[in-house]
Amino acid sequence: xxxxxxxxxxxxxxxxxxxxxxxxxxxxxxxxxxxxxxxxxxxxxxxxxxxxxxxxxxxxxxxxxxxxxxxxxxxxxxxxxxxxxxxxxxxxxxxxxxxxxxxxxxxxx
Amino acid sequence: xxxxxxxxxxxxxxxxxxxxxxxxxxxxxxxxxxxxxxxxxxxxxxxxxxxxxxxxxxxxxxxxxxxxxxxxxxxxxxxxxxxxxxxxxxxxxxxxxxxxxxxxxxxxxxxxxxxxxxxx
Numbered sequence: 088x089x090x091x092x093x094x095x096x097x098x099x100x101x102x103x104x105x106x107x108x109x110x111x112x113x114x115x116x117x118x119x120x121x122x123x124x125x126x127x128x129x130x131x132x133x134x135x136x137x138x139x140x141x142x143x144x145x146x147x148x149x150x151x152x153x154x155x156x157x158x159x160x161x162x163x164x165x166x167x168x169x170x171x172x173x174x175x176x177x178x179x180x181x182x183x184x185x186x187x188x189x190x191x192x193x194x195x196x
Numbered sequence: 197x198x199x200x201x202x203x204x205x206x207x208x209x210x211x212x213x214x215x216x217x218x219x220x221x222x223x224x225x226x227x228x229x230x231x232x233x234x235x236x237x238x239x240x241x242x243x244x245x246x247x248x249x250x251x252x253x254x255x256x257x258x259x260x261x262x263x264x265x266x267x268x269x270x271x272x273x274x275x276x277x278x279x280x281x282x283x284x285x286x287x288x289x290x291x292x293x294x295x296x297x298x299x300x301x302x303x304x305x306x307x308x309x310x311x312x313x314x315x316x
Contacts, residue, residue, distance in 0.1 A: 119298070119301040119302070121301070121302040121303075123241075123303075125241075130291055130307065130308055131241065131303070132306070133302060133304050133305075136296070136297065136301075136302045136304075137301075137302075174240065174241055176243075176302070176303070178298075178299060178300075178301040183246075183253075184243065184255060184257065185231070185243040185301075187241040187243065188240075189240050190240045190241075
């Protein structure tokens, strides 16, 4: 089973700053790497899929990059509404399954 | 617009059973794989199960294999999760999510979730 490890666990930044979130896989994954944002009391929202494609309606300040085992979510200039928990997720061909990272909490400094 | 509405959550004793439903609208339900994902209180997301668009293949997390069954009724645009032999560690908000991409690789729309509490 592929394990996804996100770092840091908590990131404290101010509005307007750049955020860089990391997701590392225990073995090489296909391009099926996605990122989600979750705010308290809400369902997760898809931000990025296939490592670098923005989902429908996602602002351009969100971008994804990476391949193999190392992936990054970048928020170029933080808005107040971006403070939330972010999860990466991958799909495995064999054994068939889907896994999430443990999450990165992005908090206001 | 895509809507997913879960129901069926509640309080159940350890060893008991519960059936969750997810009513889908706003897209061609019979064309997409569907997932169940859960989140224990204060914890992260855990994928639970996936079913292909036609129900021909089903996959489960090891933590629920043999106890949970995912199914769907494409004539009713509804996804189900039958949960048996429930344990305290199954306590969580359960979300249904629409799959997208190859093999439902990503979850592009989510319901609001339904809370399952396993407690005596």
